[in-house]
Amino acid sequence: MSILVIAEHDGKELRSGTLNTITAAGQIGSDISVLIAGNDCSSLSNTCATIDGVSQVLVVNDPMYQHDLPENLAPLIKSLANDYSHVLAPASTYGKNLLPRVAALLDVQQISDISAILSKDTFVRPIYAGNALATVQSNDAIKLITVRTTAFEAATIQGGSASVVEVPSIDCETLSTFLGEELTSTERPELTSASIIISGGRGMQSGENFSMLEQVADQLGAAVGASRAAVDAGYVPNDYQVGQTGKVVAPDLYIAVGISGAIQHLAGMKDSKVIVAINKDEEAPIFQIADYGWVTDLFSAMPALAAALDTDP
Amino acid sequence: MKVLVPIKRVIDANIKIRVKSDSSAVELNNVKMAMNPFCEIAVEEAIRLREAGLVEEIILVTIGAPQCQETIRTGLAMGADRGVLVEADNDTEPLGVAKLIHAITLRENPRLVLLGKQAIDGDNNQTGQMLAGLLGWSIGSFISKLEVDGDNVNVVREVDGGLEKVALSLPAVATVDLRLNEPRYASLPNIMKAKKKPIDVLTPEELGVDVSRRTRVVNVEEPPGRDAGVQVSSAEELVDKLRNEAKVI
Numbered sequence: 001m002s003i004l005v006i007a008e009h010d011g012k013e014l015r016s017g018t019l020n021t022i023t024a025a026g027q028i029g030s031d032i033s034v035l036i037a038g039n040d041c042s043s044l045s046n047t048c049a050t051i052d053g054v055s056q057v058l059v060v061n062d063p064m065y066q067h068d069l070p071e072n073l074a075p076l077i078k079s080l081a082n083d084y085s086h087v088l089a090p091a092s093t094y095g096k097n098l099l100p101r102v103a104a105l106l107d108v109q110q111i112s113d114i115s116a117i118l119s120k121d122t123f124v125r126p127i128y129a130g131n132a133l134a135t136v137q138s139n140d141a142i143k144l145i146t147v148r149t150t151a152f153e154a155a156t157i158q159g160g161s162a163s164v165v166e167v168p169s170i171d172c173e174t175l176s177t178f179l180g181e182e183l184t185s186t187e188r189p190e191l192t193s194a195s196i197i198i199s200g201g202r203g204m205q206s207g208e209n210f211s212m213l214e215q216v217a218d219q220l221g222a223a224v225g226a227s228r229a230a231v232d233a234g235y236v237p238n239d240y241q242v243g244q245t246g247k248v249v250a251p252d253l254y255i256a257v258g259i260s261g262a263i264q265h266l267a268g269m270k271d272s273k274v275i276v277a278i279n280k281d282e283e284a285p286i287f288q289i290a291d292y293g294w295v296t297d298l299f300s301a302m303p304a305l306a307a308a309l310d311t312d313p
Numbered sequence: 314m315k316v317l318v319p320i321k322r323v324i325d326a327n328i329k330i331r332v333k334s335d336s337s338a339v340e341l342n343n344v345k346m347a348m349n350p351f352c353e354i355a356v357e358e359a360i361r362l363r364e365a366g367l368v369e370e371i372i373l374v375t376i377g378a379p380q381c382q383e384t385i386r387t388g389l390a391m392g393a394d395r396g397v398l399v400e401a402d403n404d405t406e407p408l409g410v411a412k413l414i415h416a417i418t419l420r421e422n423p424r425l426v427l428l429g430k431q432a433i434d435g436d437n438n439q440t441g442q443m444l445a446g447l448l449g450w451s452i453g454s455f456i457s458k459l460e461v462d463g464d465n466v467n468v469v470r471e472v473d474g475g476l477e478k479v480a481l482s483l484p485a486v487a488t489v490d491l492r493l494n495e496p497r498y499a500s501l502p503n504i505m506k507a508k509k510k511p512i513d514v515l516t517p518e519e520l521g522v523d524v525s526r527r528t529r530v531v532n533v534e535e536p537p538g539r540d541a542g543v544q545v546s547s548a549e550e551l552v553d554k555l556r557n558e559a560k561v562i
Contacts, residue, residue, distance in 0.1 A: 015473075069479075070442065071451055093472040097454045100407070100439035104446030109408040109527035112437045122531060127436055128330045132339055135531040175451035176485075179467065179478035192473070196562070220562055232492065238457065238471045245431065245491060247473065253561040263329070270539060274559045276551065291542035292554055304548035311549075313556050 001029025001120055004058075004080060006089040006098070007036050009044055011066070016193040017090030019051070019157070020149035025088050026053045027117045027152075033058055034162075035080065037073055039066040049162040051155050057162050062169035067178035068094055074101040075170045081106055081142055085120070091146035091248075092192075103144045110144040111136055115151040129244040129267035149192065150250035150271065184239050186224075188214075191242070194223035196253045199242055199269070202229035203258020203279065203298055210236055212302035213257060219309045225249065225269075227259045243268035258298045261286030278305075314424035314483075315370045316359045318393065319414050319444075320352035322377055322384040322403075323434045336532040339434070341403075348384050351429025353391075354489045357496040358459060359427050360392040367461045368425075370394050374417050376410050377403045382512055389507035390499035396512040397421075401524055407435070409517075409524030411443035416520040418448060423484070425466065430455050430488040441488035451481035457492040 003025040008015040018034075025032045033056040036045045045059035058080065064072045081087050081102065089095035091113040103110040115133070116124035122137045123145065191197060198213050198220070210224065217224050225247070226240040242249055244267035254272035259265060261277070261284055269275070270289055277290035280297050287293040294301065324330055324339070325347040331340045348356075362368040371393040375381045378400070385396035399413050418426060431438035445452035453459075453468035457476070460467045470477045471490045481487070499507070517524050545551045555562045 070454075071445075074446060093455060093470075096438045097442065097452070100442035101446035101452065103408065103439070104411060104443035107408070109406050110437075110439055111528065112439060126536070127533070128324075128339060128434060129436065130536060131330050132332050132533050133536050134533045137529045137531050138527065139529070140527050173449075175449075175482055176453070177480040179480055181472075181475065181477045183475040228491065237475060238492065239473060239475045244433070244436065253555065253559070264326075274555070274561050275539075275542075276555070288541050289539040291559065292545055292551060293542065294545045294551055296546075301548065305551065308548035308552040309562075311552075 001086065002031040002033070002084050003029055003086040003088060004084040005032060005034045006077065006087065006095070007034050007048065008090055008092060008094040009036060009038065009041070011038050011041055012044060014044070014048070015090070015092065015094070016154065016190060017092050017149035019154035020152040021088050021090045021147045022051060022053060022155040023152040024114070024117060024147045025086070026155070028086055028120055031055055033084070035077070037065040037076060039063045045164050047157060049164050050160045051157050051162070052159040053155055054160050054162040057164045058167045059164060060167050060169050064169065068098070069176055069178060070098045070101045071175040072172055073098055074105055075172045077102045078105045079170050080167065084142065086143045086145060088145050088147055090149050092149070095146045099144055099146055106142060106144070108140045108142055108144045109138065110146070111138055112146050113148045114145055115148045129263055130270065131263065148248060150248055184237050188217060189221065189223045191223045191225055191240070191247050191249055195251050196220045196222035197225050197249055197251045198222050198255040198257065199225035199227065199259060200230055200235070200257050201227040201259030202233060204230055204235055207235040215306050216302060216309065219306060227262070227265045256286050256290070257302065259286055260284045261289070314368055315372065315421065316362065316368050317372050317374060317418060317421055317423040317426045318355050318359050318388070319374045319426065319428045319440070320356065320384060320388055321349045321375060321429070321432045322346050322381045323349045323432055326350050326433055332533050332535050336534050338530065338533050348387050349429055349432045351431060351489060353496040354491065354493050355427040355429050356388045356391050356393060357494045358489060361494065362461065372397065372421055372423065374399070374414060376401050376405055376413050385512055386507050387499065389510045390504040391497060392503065395510055398512055398514045399517060399520065400514060401517050405524050406526055406528065407437050407439035408443060408527065409522070411440050411447055412522045413517060413520060413524065414440070414444050415447040416522050418444070425484065426486045428488055430490055441486050445486035448486065451485045453479055453481050453485065453487040455490045456487050457490050459487060459493065
């Protein structure tokens with residue numbers, strides 16, 4: 001078994017899901033290579049060489065890889081894939097955008113969003129918004145897999161001593177051009193790796209009211225999330241969305257405030273260790289999966305919660 | 314230009330699914346079916362492009378059992394012009410589906426293929442990206458905005474960190490996310506009109522496409538359940554439980 005992990009990064013740091021994907025790779029086999037494709041990533045590749053369990057870092061520096069365009073990256077990964085039994089990427093928007101194109105070029109049926117590894121060719125993956133789990137066996141010579149990163153621990157960036165090898169870029173026709181991005185900047189933890197998340201739904205009634213959640217989030221060191229309804233209503237940006245089609249999270253503590261609990265939202269958070277639901281509608285489906293339910297008006301509950309957190313344990 | 318919109322028939326998004334007692338699959342018999350919600354958004358976007366005078370013809374294509382014609386009729390009633398059904402197993406894998414749509418694309422010669430970013434049954438999120446790879450076309454995935462700009466389409470993509478803007482040279486494939494638009498309901502006169510719109514029926518063999526499976530579903534089961542917990546009645550009680558019982562803060 002030799003496994004290639006496609007690293008997701010911004011040129012300076014790995015995005016968190018990459019380390020979880022490396023842990024998943026380690027459950028398949030021990031010969032793990034990591035591909036860092038980007039522009040000016042030499043320092044990042046040296047950091048990656050110290051990740052526990054990684055034996056080789058492949059690095060390619062070329063401006064055409066800077067913006068993660070799949071039209072440019074897929075031919076590169078295709079050119080490397082034949083040396084591997086498995087190619088893994090995180091099931092983030094990066095991996096979802098990229099890996100199916102590679103799969104098409106290699107004539108492979110990709111296995112998406114795996115949550116467990118049963119053997120080198122058999123994997124478990126959620127379907128129907130996590131309301132069923134399918135066990136799937138692949139017959140393809142190369143397995144292409146995206147990994148549900150919340151289902152695997154993060155590998156540690158120490159203890160490894162991988163070799164770093166430069167690989168050439170692969171020429172390709174320019175089909176698309178990166179024009180720009182609007183990334184949400186926050187001092188709070190990233191949703192997909194936070195250990196505590198507080199999310200708001202339609203019940204928040206406005207974007208301004210999210211400041212009540214932010215206050216509690218800062219007291220707890222938590223990330224702030226949202227349901228689709230809150231994002232659709234324009235209260236918060238799209239990258240806050242937790243659910244079947246947004247981010248999948250599994251923190252130690254998930255506090256759902258003014259969220260009714262549509263199955264599409266539950267799909268994104270029901271693997272959280274402890275779930276708290278605060279909602280004035282006692283019939284809200286979220287209460288059926290909450291460890292602690294509090295039927296109350298959130299507008300009085302949130303200041304009370306902030307005050308209670310201020311008291312010494 | 315011509316737009317091709319591949320669509321899928323799935324269990325209605327509001328239905329709670331059941332796993333078959335033999336753990337082979339999710340029960341589809343006697344269950345309400347509907348067009349995949351992301352596909353409706355793709356159909357709506359194509360219609361809006363036509364209303365803006367940028368598109369002349371909208372062709373729907375679906376892969377599956379004969380009943381999938383109903384789903385095509387739904388899209389025709391929204392405003393698409395004609396449909397193509399490729400009769401194949403309902404569980405044809407994304408690679409097979411992408412190959413069939415690839416073959417249809419070569420026959421129909423659209424400049425733009427618009428499709429949903431994922432189907433809410435398999436949750437694979439692969440077909441559009443695979444199709445673009447097979448065609449060698451540009452891809453804009455998970456888009457929440459689309460503008461035709463001469464020989465390009467400029468798209469806004471919803472990514473984990475926020476939004477990303479990309480220019481795709483035409484011909485292109487784009488997969489749509491939830492916030493691109495709100496699909497219309499078909500009016501009664503349009504539902505009647507849709508009954509007369511043509512639907513071609515083809516087979517994978519006629520298209521020369523091999524859709525044999527690459528994966529085997531070993532079993533399907535329900536995930537471990539979660540029980541409702543306890544009710545609290547004050548912030549102090551909640552904080553106490555989280556600190557001393559759950560020990561998560």
